[in-house]
Amino acid sequence: MARVPIFASKFILLLLLSSFATVLVSGDQDHEFVRRLDRKLLGLKKEKLSHFKLYWHDILTGPNPSAIQVVPPPSNTSRTAFGLVRMIDNPLTLGPEMSSKMVGRAQGFYAQASQQDIGLLMAMNFAFIEGKYNGSTITVLGKNSVLSTVREMPVIGGSGLFRFARGYVQARTQKFDITTGDATVEYNVYVFHY
Ligand SMILES: *[C@@H]1O[C@H](CO)[C@@H](O)[C@H](O)[C@H]1NC(C)=O
Ligand SMILES: *[C@@H]1O[C@H](CO)[C@@H](O)[C@H](O)[C@H]1NC(C)=O
16 A cells, blocks of 8 residues: 655645535635524524414405405406406404404405416415514415315415414305305414414
8 A cells, every 4th residue: 555645645634624614614605695594593483383263354345345356357258257356455353253353454466367267366465463463464375266165275474473484274165145246264374483
């Protein structure tokens, strides 16, 4: 076995160490605009799983509608009203009755995105006004096949107490008035958050 002179082996070791050091820091130093953070610095402790049960009221008629059509279906030949968009500011209450305590509002819009059936694209923030949740929001974005018994939609994020939120909701129609189009939908929200 060939003997490597002692000074040469020291040099190689030095070379190896310095290249490792370069690799270790370069990840953070390549870009001045990004750095690793300890999650404790943002006050993030343990991730929790919460379940909220709320009732969502879509009121199309009467003196104070909460859902207003902003785009009519562009074609009058579409059986599914494809293209229709309604902006919503729907009450979220604790019980199925409108008179029960309101804990937030579902703000956003839904659009009829299916040409074959009733399949809405829902894009809405659940903006809470109750207790410690006041001012915090949960963002729901998904497909709502309103004629199905249970519709699942993703929770894609949130703000305030729901920073880094992810999860899903399950929507079940509780009441639908065929003449007015008004609907009450039970929403079960399952969400991971800190
Ligand atoms: C549908 O739209 C076309 C073109 O705008 C119009 O000529 C026709 O009368 C409409 N049909 C109905 C049933 O409203
Ligand atoms: C929620 O927060 C808003 C704005 O900070 C405040 O005006 C309101 O009184 C709060 N509501 C409740 C129920 O705490």
